[in-house]
Amino acid sequence: MQLPLASYRLPNGLLVTLSEDHSAPVVAVNLWYHVGSANERSGRTGFAHLFEHMLFQGSANVGANEHFELVQRAGGTLNGSTWLERTNYFETVPSHHLELALWLEADRMGALLPAMTQEKLDTQRDVVKNERRWSVDNQPYGTWWERLPALCYPREHPFHHSLIGSMEDLSEASLDDVAEFFRTFYTPDNAVLTIAGDFDAALARTLVERHFGAIPRGTGRPALPPMALPSTFGEWKREVVEDDVMVPRLFLAFRAPVFGSPAYYAGSVCAAVLGQRRGSRLYRALVREREVASDVSAFTWDLAKGADLFVADATARPGIDAATLESAVVGEIDRLRTEGVSPDELERALALIETDYVSSMQSAGDRADAISKFATLLGDPTVVNRQVAQYRAVTAADVTAFARDVLGAENRASLLYVPRVQTEVVS
């Protein structure tokens, strides 16, 4: 499976990739800005994400919330999302509305600030605080995705702090912050634009030039603090969280090679061997045989700077205590390190990864997002066409070496949730 790709750069630095496919009359427009929570200054946790909300509050020629309305009225879907090292914005529209999507994205890249008001910022600040309550504070285990990086990255490291942000820092965010963040990071030379689906390439190039061509280049993205870290934690970090939960859950994290590196692919296969589907080691041993867990998984965070995280997680069956759960997970990981990975296990993992990867290329929106991801994080959109080969090149020895190098006792971080009050469990 090879996607047609044509990439070029506008004089202002915007990297554009076109991927034509005429099987359905839909087209996806996808923009990644190379900025995320890692780029926030101290005292402004959560700002990159709050800023993403502000991008839907209008721009010089678009009214508040009109972006959503115009796209939906055109019969399209849209959204945005923020992660540690990038922020993306995307629309999928009936193909004859391509120009609308490009115009909307260009208007806010070129002229956001005239539309910004204190009232809009105050409203979105409250919306985001509600998002925090909904996704973090009022959900069992909901704090895991801010506690885990806090445990695994040193305090001064840009991946350490919370992406959704603290209520205090959100309260502090000002219109001046909005203006500064916009001028610094929302520039064409810090963005990639991907168009995937049903479009005419010559017309698309004309439209991109028409709407994005005049947007001035930025002054250059300020360098992040040093991202590099030693290859392991050098210890077994531990944090126990008493929370409003009924059963323990363990997140066992490991410092891992960055996204896109050769060892990253071995790590992804290792995650599948350990935690993908019912044939995986953790599922077989913990869910099916020993019945100590009701749910297991293993995955990578896909961070491309400094160090990534490899995570195995397991939720205890009622009546199983946290120590039993943790020793069961650790036991399987140690066993994998001792035994190594068999060719059969490798084949199972590769077969699943390949089907999932091809499946993930079905919709124009997903294809565009994958292309933008490789263009932003690795500087090369064509990596999208080498993924299957990269995975197929991984050998059982590579996965065994990954387990040996990365999953050892001196490179573990246990984030363990336990019920605040030991509940009487009826069996």
Place this chain on the structure above:
Amino acid sequence: MKASRPTPGTPRPYEFPQATRVVLPGGLRLVVAPMRRLPLVTILAVVDAGAAGDAPGQEGTAMLAAAALAEGAAHRDGPALADAFERLGTAIESGADWDDASIRLTVTPGRFDEAMALLSEVLMAPRFAAADVERLKAERLAELLQQQVEPRGLADERFARAVYDPSSRYARPAGGTPASVRALDPAHLHAWHTARYSGATTTIIVAGDVTPEQALASVERRLGDWTRPVSPALTVQTIARSASRGVHVVAKPDAPQSELRVGHVGLPRTHADYFQAVVMNAALGGLFSSRINLNLREVHAYTYGAHSAFDWRRSAGPFVVGTAVKTEVTGAAVREILLEIDRMRESEITADELGLATRYLAGVFPIRYETTGAVASALAVARVYELPDDYFSTYRERITAVTRADVHAAARTHLHPSSLQVLAVGDSSAVEGQLAALDIGTPTVTSADEGAGQ
């Protein structure tokens, strides 16, 4: 101030994948929708074996049986079965909804026939081994236990209890209650399988890179002989618990937000007003730019998002507005929701609002069906609710034919302010007074585990 907006080009034609339909002599139906873009095929088996048919006291049978299909079949135990599928680069997902049980997988075309062979074992000859059934029961009980501290699931479950009369199957979770799940054993599952799973109640849907001839040959070989008489499915009674408004608080001490559900018994999927109700709901709370979301999120900043929906089932599922709001504004948010429901009934929506709803629903149709999985799911819905064969080819016309007067009529006929049930999962000490002050009924307060054993 505004520069001119881009004008759209000429719409390109779109056709939903053409499906070939065959009924085998044993009664099994086959629906094949070729989609050639990528080397993938989705196989989806839908069986008329949904949770609506659970016998009283045995709620959870349909879902447990469907889940247990993956735990071993014919001469393979669970691990061997998982291994066999996963070597083909796929895995089955089996489960049951109110109106059907389904087993699905996606595989590359070269492995289609092998996958079909395994799938047929799973459908026809499940093991339901005692140890596996006990384990799945324990997992369901664990889920129910965890739900007591998970506000969204808890709100959904309690809302169903508030809306439906206890005699209705819909008053209890599709997956069953702790008491009903504990009572189930392999004999129940075998009996259920014998009564409900048969060629006569099954449709195999194939969407993707395969020809109708290939699919038919494979299905005939594996499932052509599968036939046996089945018992008729039960019909769900959808009596409302109360004809008057009710206000319910489920206590979650110290919760920073209230998880809200506001609604009543809705409409069955096959109701003649389906399209009018869909457009009406889109304008009311179905879209980001709908009245309820813009009011609660963008005007008042009470919430991260608010949404309304008809839960479409064979019998009348609920109509519900759902959101999560900061504790201090729980009463104010409910008041706005009630106002928006009233406003929908008072006068017609604007031409702009109608255009937004209908153009959105018609426009996203091709975007929704880009994947083999989505096309298979759509064909399954069409089969389960016996929608006409031209349903997908006429969908967009039928949406755009809905008028402002239709929407108004749908609101007046199908929204019932006087019988709304208002439910909040939250900090009852802060929420109860706010809801009482709305003067829409006296709140009843219950605990998160109340009735959990029933």
